Amino acid sequence: MKQFRQYFTFASNNTADTLGINVLNLGHNIHPVNKPYPDIQHPDSYYFEWEKGRSLKEYQIIYISKGEGYFESNGLPPQLIESGTIILLYPGIWHRFRPKEETGWEEYWVGFSGAYAKYLLEQECFNPQNPIIKVGFNTEFLETFSRFIALAEVQEASYLKLSSFLLIQLLGIVYTSVLLSNQKKSRKEEIIDQIRNEIHRKWNNHIDFEELAKRNNLSYVWFRKTFKEVLGTSPNQYHLLLKLRKAEQIIQDSNLTLSEVAYQCGFESEFYFSRIFKKKMNYNPSEIRKKNMSHPEF
Structure with a gap:
């Protein structure tokens, strides 16, 4: 970039x-x-x-x-x-x-x-x-x-x-x-915060959540249930939304093609990226670029 x-x-x-x-x-x-x-x-x-x-x-x-x-x-x-x-x-x-x-x-x-x-x-x-x-x-x-x-x-x-x-x-x-x-976090929240930070650091990589749970000495069933309890969504959905938000920002801030953005954000193809972006964000990624072109920087 x-x-x-x-x-x-x-x-x-x-x-x-x-x-x-x-x-x-x-x-x-x-x-x-x-x-x-x-x-x-x-x-x-x-x-x-x-x-x-x-x-x-x-x-x-x-x-x-x-x-x-x-x-x-x-x-x-x-x-x-x-x-x-x-x-x-x-x-x-x-x-x-x-x-x-x-x-x-x-x-x-x-x-x-x-x-x-x-x-x-x-x-x-x-x-x-x-x-x-x-x-x-x-x-x-x-x-x-x-x-x-x-x-x-x-x-x-x-x-x-x-x-x-x-x-x-x-x-x-x-x-x-x-x-x-300033409020004392529960042990559950501390564990999920720690794992969430790791997801954020590796946001554009493939993440094997079963392996991630194992590395943190957690059962995958407990991890997935607790993650959703603390953050309101599953680990996979959290990671996907994170990648889509980052992709949106990259489109706004760069001249990369949608194919390049998809690759940089860890999606398997531009087609899949565009389809899942539209499904989750309710608008096409190409609309971001068109909006930016209609409002150039001053």
């Missing part, structure tokens, strides 16, 4: 300010392996050198959906960042982060300010000195970000106000994730 960066800045927004929240910028990037970070396309006002780090004048949510890396901040020792991690940045707090050279990473981010944002992020469950939140693969989070980017591309008359509503939705997901992470 090509290196990809999509970055939007938002104009001053009095309507959104009345909601107590103001979206400042938004972006998505797939940073490839063995490349310096940040890359040369990084916005000048946010570029930083690793040795110096940086601090911001705004809040930012950064979601690492794929890959691994490192994060450091005032009062916080170096942290390993895995896929499925949110980094919550506060104004005036020094920090630095980068992906591992051997993995690269995929990142989404949004910068914002406002009284409501300040109120929410000063709640007891949040800690500016410990801004790492592990949420795993969160389809709702990714879908909201995708809608956010699509809205910024089109810039319809109401996009500034709608962008604030989408940001509030993202913050709600983050807030809920923090509250849930």
Whole structure:
């Protein structure tokens, strides 16, 4: 896949300010392996050198959906960042982060300010000195970000106000994730979370779930039943939906043919990929490309 960066800045927004929240910028990037970070396309006002780090004048949510890396901040020792991690940045707090050279990473981010944002992020469950939140693969989070980017591309008359509503939705997901992470998980949930993370790491590979259960010292019957109990779907269906969501994102963010996307996402053929995509997502994958062509980037 090509290196990809999509970055939007938002104009001053009095309507959104009345909601107590103001979206400042938004972006998505797939940073490839063995490349310096940040890359040369990084916005000048946010570029930083690793040795110096940086601090911001705004809040930012950064979601690492794929890959691994490192994060450091005032009062916080170096942290390993895995896929499925949110980094919550506060104004005036020094920090630095980068992906591992051997993995690269995929990142989404949004910068914002406002009284409501300040109120929410000063709640007891949040800690500016410990801004790492592990949420795993969160389809709702990714879908909201995708809608956010699509809205910024089109810039319809109401996009500034709608962008604030989408940001509030993202913050709600983050807030809920923090509250849930503070609750003690059952042993069942811990086991399924561990296996779900492995599925996410190997999302475009064939996964033998019976073998996966065996490697984790579980019977397949217990594993399948418990997986569905915890996540509401079977392991196979979860893995399939994961691949389809990733395929949708690749189609949006690249010029790969549908055949290349199908291969990259582990499907046996373009025909099977298109058929199962239509069945599960209720629209054809080719419609994504047509929509993008009708709304070119600005």
